[in-house]
Amino acid sequence: MKLFKEFKEFAVKGNMMDMAIGIIIGASFNKVIDVLVKKVFLPPLSLLTDGVNLQSKRIILREAVAGDNGANVIDEVAIGYGALGEAFIDFIIIGFTIFIVVKFMNKLRNKAQDTKDETVVTPKDIALLSHLTELMEEQNALLKAKQ
Structure with missing residues (x-):
């Protein structure tokens, strides 16, 4: 019963609500950034690089081997460096956006104080x-x- 009481105090103080709100906003923000990278930034980058699709870029370590019936007997083994590059672009955009938001919030807080x-x-x-x-x-x- 003491554990339930402590959890209730934790939830009522707002810590849990703040965390939940942050997680929900973070998940939504992730979707926005994902669309921003894949649909806004990568198409012009692909156009500049003569139609190169980063997602399909990989180093093949072992080719796939197909059997007589057309099904893969041995799957392909590859290092997907293009997906890493896309994730890195996501990271840079998210980091820069958070930097701008925090800078704006600090400016507002300093002005209010x-x-x-x-x-x-x-x-x-x-x-x-x-x-x-x-x-x-x-x-x-x-x-x-x-x-």
Whole structure:
């Protein structure tokens, strides 16, 4: 029963919900990037490389051997370096996109934490801390003046 109580506290605190939302968004983001790479970036790249399809690029280590009935007796063994190249392009695009999103979010957060910027609402905790800092500086200035 204690384990269930701990799990309930974990779920209620929002950690589990944050993880679930992140996983769902990540899965959707993966689909978007997959389409972006395969349908937007690779076709022009294929056109520039004279119609080369990266997915079909591989180094064949052993050819497939067909039997008398046409079925493969021995399967082909190959290293698919084209699929690796495509995965690498996916990785670069995902990394760059996440970099841009994080940079944008940091810019928004820094703007929201600036108490002097009136264009955005400053969170209450930041505003209170800023006000406390101003009061402490004022108090220190008064104490120095008395000395």
